[in-house]
Amino acid sequence: MTARVAADALRDFAGAVFRAAGVGDADARAWAETLVWANLRGVDSHGVLRIPRYLELIGSGAINPRPAMAMRVAAGAIGLLEADRAPGPVAMNRAMDEAIAIARRLHLGWVVARDITHAGAVGHFAVRAAAQGLAGLVMTASGPLMAWPGSRGAVVSTNPIAVAIPAGERPPLLLDMSTAAVALGKVMAAKDAGTPIPEGWGVDGAGRPTTDPAAVATLLPMAGPKGAGLSLMIECLASLAAGNPLLTPSLLGQGPKEGPRMNGLAIAVDVGAFGEAGAFAREVDALAAAVAAAPAGGDAPVMLPGERGGAVMATREREGIALPAGTWTRLEKAAAALGVPMPPRSGGPPARQSG
Structure with a gap:
């Protein structure tokens, strides 16, 4: 019940x-x-x-x-937060707050958080920036959970990415997505609910497609090589930049040092600095209104991200x-x-x- x-x-x-x-x-x-x-x-x-x-x-x-979190690098617009295996949301809140503070001074803040744990819905941290009139971008990286096209078994991760765009008279635009066909949590939710999953979400231990959430061993990438490639790029930006690679040790059989390790990236951009005050927000409102006014092609309404x-x-x-x-x-x-x-x-x- x-x-x-x-x-x-x-x-x-x-x-x-x-x-x-x-x-x-x-x-x-x-x-x-x-x-x-x-x-x-x-x-x-x-x-x-x-x-x-x-x-x-x-x-x-x-x-x-x-955790004893601390900023280890502060180089212009760049920051490196040592997260000390903090709860993911705690670390990413801090990373975005640091990025926002840098963007207030330099119009751009780019903060990598090293050694975080699962961050949850990363759109939450991107919206943190948009609420202050800044564009927010958030990505997180973890160990292998997702197949690479042509591979059998996990090679890359389901690295999520979120972008929040501040608007004027309407709520921010928010894109929050996984690089996998579906987030692992949705498979977990289907398992809890006792319902099957659609084909194309994952494969079992033998690499065969399955609709049984309990049998999923590896997730499949969104749009095949596009999702897999995007995940690999996030590993470069969030993990290699932090000096904390996640995929390479796992793929070489070395594994993590202790428990599941992750990294995160929080970016805040003062998009208003490109022109007169308020111009960007007005253009976002106009764009959103134009998209919303597009003729519907079916029963579903035309909806904007978020x-x-x-x-x-x-x-x-x-x-x-x-x-x-x-x-x-x-x-x-x-x-x-x-x-x-x-x-x-x-x-x-x-x-x-x-x-």
Whole structure:
């Protein structure tokens, strides 16, 4: 049975779980905010269903709940953040804030974050820049999870990329995508929901196409060589630039030093510096209006990047966030182990309390 939970209650619950696992209060709140933002926008694959796995990684030492992050390089517009295996959202919030601060001085901030952990929905950090009138670009890199065209098994990762463009009278444009045909979290969500996945999402251990989410061993790249190639370029920009290569050691059988390692890249651009004040934002509004006015070619409306997520957010803020039974059960088990009560369910009977 699906459980429906109010966003504020789910945010409080996630923060309480992370605090119980040893995460500092401010970092726990930031982490919870990123996860629930994903749920609100309909990206459940990057929402609270990830919490049990994050707790496992804290327990194994792969995620550092009390990181000592520090800027190691500050060279003009370039910065290098040593993240110390921080929770991914905590590290990428810091990286984007550093990039924004640099862009305020130099019109461009380019910050690489070394040794982060899973960052979740990277669009959240790109929007952080757009909210301040800057264009935001975010990418993260990890170890092999995705096939290379012609290969059998994982060669590159599902490295995501997000771009947020500030506007004037309308919300920012937001493109948030994986370089894979689908994010791994969507396979996890299908497994939780007990539903099959479409063909073309992944292959099993023998390299055969599968629609069983439990059988997926390797994801497939978006648009074949295009998605695979883009993933490889992100590895160069986010990992090789940080002096922390992820693919090469894994492909050579050396593996990571400790747990899953990742890197991130946050870029903030003062696009308004190209012309008169407000001109860029007005042009974005005009472009969005022109695209929205294009004749529809079918039953689906013409939508701009970020509009679908914005519409889902409005609905879920009003009606609550639906969590599949599998997700609820795993969260309940994780919360019970930490003595944290489950959030109340809205629109139905009260949830059982853990602990």
